[in-house]
Amino acid sequence: MTAPAASAPPPAQPGAAPRPRRGGRGRRNAELGLLVLAMVLVAAYGAAVQASMLDTITGTFWVPAAVLFLTFFALHLVVRFLAPHADPALLPAVALLNGLGVGFLRRLDLGGQEAARRVDYPVFAGVGGRQLAWTLISVVLAAALLVVVRDHRMVSRYAYTLGLVGIVLVITPAVLPSSISEVNHAKLWIRFGSFFSIQPGEFAKLALLSFFAYYLVRKREVLSLASKRFLGIDFPRGRDLGPVVAVWALSLLVLVFEKDLGTSLLYFGMFVVTLYIATERVSWLIIGLLLFSGGAFLAYLLGHSIGGPFLNFGQRVDTWLDPFADPYDKGWQLTQSLLGLGTGGLFGTGPGAGQPNLVEEVKNDFIFAGMGEEVGLFGLSALLVIYLLIVARGLRAGLAVRDSFGKLLAGGLSFTLGLQVFVIVGGVSGLIPLTGQTTPFLSAGGSSLMANWLLVAMLLRISDAAGRPAGEGAAGPVRSSGTGSAPMRLHGAPTEVINR
Amino acid sequence: MPAFVVAVARLGFLVLLWIFVFTVVGVIRRDLFAGARSSRLVAAPRGVGASGGAASRPAKVKRGKAAHQLVVTAGQLAGTRITLGENQITIGRAEDSTLVITDDYASARHARLVPRNGQWMIEDLGSTNGTYLDRAKVTGPTPVPLGVPIRIGRTALELRP
Numbered sequence: 001m002t003a004p005a006a007s008a009p010p011p012a013q014p015g016a017a018p019r020p021r022r023g024g025r026g027r028r029n030a031e032l033g034l035l036v037l038a039m040v041l042v043a044a045y046g047a048a049v050q051a052s053m054l055d056t057i058t059g060t061f062w063v064p065a066a067v068l069f070l071t072f073f074a075l076h077l078v079v080r081f082l083a084p085h086a087d088p089a090l091l092p093a094v095a096l097l098n099g100l101g102v103g104f105l106r107r108l109d110l111g112g113q114e115a116a117r118r119v120d121y122p123v124f125a126g127v128g129g130r131q132l133a134w135t136l137i138s139v140v141l142a143a144a145l146l147v148v149v150r151d152h153r154m155v156s157r158y159a160y161t162l163g164l165v166g167i168v169l170v171i172t173p174a175v176l177p178s179s180i181s182e183v184n185h186a187k188l189w190i191r192f193g194s195f196f197s198i199q200p201g202e203f204a205k206l207a208l209l210s211f212f213a214y215y216l217v218r219k220r221e222v223l224s225l226a227s228k229r230f231l232g233i234d235f236p237r238g239r240d241l242g243p244v245v246a247v248w249a250l251s252l253l254v255l256v257f258e259k260d261l262g263t264s265l266l267y268f269g270m271f272v273v274t275l276y277i278a279t280e281r282v283s284w285l286i287i288g289l290l291l292f293s294g295g296a297f298l299a300y301l302l303g304h305s306i307g308g309p310f311l312n313f314g315q316r317v318d319t320w321l322d323p324f325a326d327p328y329d330k331g332w333q334l335t336q337s338l339l340g341l342g343t344g345g346l347f348g349t350g351p352g353a354g355q356p357n358l359v360e361e362v363k364n365d366f367i368f369a370g371m372g373e374e375v376g377l378f379g380l381s382a383l384l385v386i387y388l389l390i391v392a393r394g395l396r397a398g399l400a401v402r403d404s405f406g407k408l409l410a411g412g413l414s415f416t417l418g419l420q421v422f423v424i425v426g427g428v429s430g431l432i433p434l435t436g437q438t439t440p441f442l443s444a445g446g447s448s449l450m451a452n453w454l455l456v457a458m459l460l461r462i463s464d465a466a467g468r469p470a471g472e473g474a475a476g477p478v479r480s481s482g483t484g485s486a487p488m489r490l491h492g493a494p495t496e497v498i499n500r
Numbered sequence: 501m502p503a504f505v506v507a508v509a510r511l512g513f514l515v516l517l518w519i520f521v522f523t524v525v526g527v528i529r530r531d532l533f534a535g536a537r538s539s540r541l542v543a544a545p546r547g548v549g550a551s552g553g554a555a556s557r558p559a560k561v562k563r564g565k566a567a568h569q570l571v572v573t574a575g576q577l578a579g580t581r582i583t584l585g586e587n588q589i590t591i592g593r594a595e596d597s598t599l600v601i602t603d604d605y606a607s608a609r610h611a612r613l614v615p616r617n618g619q620w621m622i623e624d625l626g627s628t629n630g631t632y633l634d635r636a637k638v639t640g641p642t643p644v645p646l647g648v649p650i651r652i653g654r655t656a657l658e659l660r661p
Binding site: 027030034037038040041044045047048051052087088089092093096347348349350351353375376378379382383385386389393469 | 505506507509510511512513514516517518519520521524527528530531587
């Protein structure tokens with residue numbers, strides 16, 4: 001060993017310590033700046049809505065934006081202290097979507113009032129006010145997740161429990177009587193009385209993903225290595241297909257008994273993509289696509305021949321194929337949505353100047369069509385790019401984080417978010433058969449908002465672990481746990497075992 | 501409200517929306533590059549930091565040939581693969597090593613791999629039984645070419661692209 005090498009570590013220490021911290025603070029300041037910009041945008045949206053709907057700008061147009069800013073600022077502080085290296089773009093981007101959702105719902109409330117009464121409409125009333133309250137609760141939940149889960153690997157300890165919870169959550173609405181669980185022909189809900197209802201599937205997503213990630217970290221070698229080559233693609237052995245077939249069956253059950261293609265596509269896509277991330281085998285994607293499209297096609301055929309539980313799905317496909325065949329009944333929702341998007345054109349009618357109240361379910365499923373009418377293609381693409389950035393940052397966190405569980409979890413979470421946006425926006429714009437998914441962060445509804453904020457909190461936590469310089473903070477617990485045999489020691493360490 | 505104000509509000513909102521999008525992209529971009537540089541400086545030993553910023557460009561040009569993985573080819577951990585990042589890799593029996601090897605002939609802190617201007621250098625940390633690059637004993641920081649085995653006791657490691 002040479003002299004300079006021996007003396008290298010000690011002087012590097014004092015220089016190394018403050019530098020990452022400064023990097024973390026820079027990120028947090030950037031986050032705060034973006035957050036302020038996002039809330040300015042929300043306030044501007046509120047002002048624009050008032051300008052065209054009330055013909056005047058009242059002194060309270062900034063109040064929802066200010067309340068939202070205080071809420072998100074609190075979350076920003078939590079991130080600043082508990083996840084200082086987290087991604088700076090995630091929180092402001094999500095905050096903007098959430099804020100615009102609140103603003104648009106308030107605009108719908110105003111649209112539901114007579115023109116003369118709109119000026120006096122209270123700030124915290126109606127669906128918009130409720131959404132504001134849900135945002136508050138969701139942000140508190142997200143902060144709680146950041147406080148409780150200090151290291152994302154902690155989640156893997158409860159993987160089997162979470163998997164069980166997830167399956168129970170998925171199945172509950174299917175077995176409950178329709179009077180409790182059915183809303184708009186989709187059995188996805190648990191209703192407590194007429195006011196309060198939750199959509200357990202939204203939370204099941206998170207629980208199931210944690211379980212998938214853990215399961216695949218354990219099984220990835222077998223799944224990626226024991227394979228037969230056929231047509232230049234590695235296909236797995238039959239018996240290794242067991243779990244994927246099980247999830248496929250589960251998702252088909254969801255399709256049949258809960259009458260919801262979107263949710264089943266979401267669960268199945270989630271699993272196949274985590275499988276793909278774990279094994280890097282394209283064959284999984286091909287198998288997944290074939291299985292799903294085969295299953296969906298079969299359900300469509302069955303819907304036409306025997307009806308029963310498949311009838312709803314068959315009708316939806318018919319509506320998708322030709323929405324204008326029955327524009328006043330079955331195709332009503334979709335045609336209104338398409339007409340709304342068409343009216344918006346390139347630049348939209350302007351916030352508050354459209355007629356989104358004509359679109360059915362514009363608060364939930366069709367919020368994208370309602371907004372599209374007013375902000376136009378130009379605005380919608382900006383919203384889609386924001387979703388894309390959120391997903392990309394999530395995937396980036398997955399690439400950068402050092403442990404396999406974190407990689408799978410981050411990849412799965414961000415892909416699920418992207419898939420959900422695809423399913424609902426594709427449905428609303430007529431690209432795929434319409435299914436009742438919520439638009440993440442925009443749609444009215446507590447379950448969706450809470451679940452998606454938890455998802456973002458988890459991504460923030462993982463991106464914090466990814467951005468943290470090596471050898472600082474949370475790296476400690478993993479390495480101290482390395483007392484078992486060689487593979488045990490590697491588990492969770494920054495390595496990937498392939499045993500080739 | 502005059503139509504002019506409504507038009508300004510309508511287009512102004514869209515413009516602001518896209519400004520937000522591009523600001524986010526800008527932050528992400530800055531974050532990517534800042535992150536890469538700072539972690540390089542942290543990982544690099546003393547004296548390298550000063551040239552790190554300037555040298556990061558040529559390193560990127562020959563990325564195709566750069567090492568991206570460290571693979572254990574022989575010994576108990578054969579088959580283990582570490583994706584190389586910007587940080588140094590420490591090898592030894594100590595629990596806090598990046599690669600913990602349970603080799604009877606390895607020392608607690610045996611050797612380390614340090615990236616320097618895109619080239620990985622092996623450095624012996626005063627081990628009892630020595631580190632060998634192919635057949636030659638490593639005495640000072642030595643550049644490691646791709647595919648040449650580093651031998652530590654019964655364990656052999658290789659850099660792979």
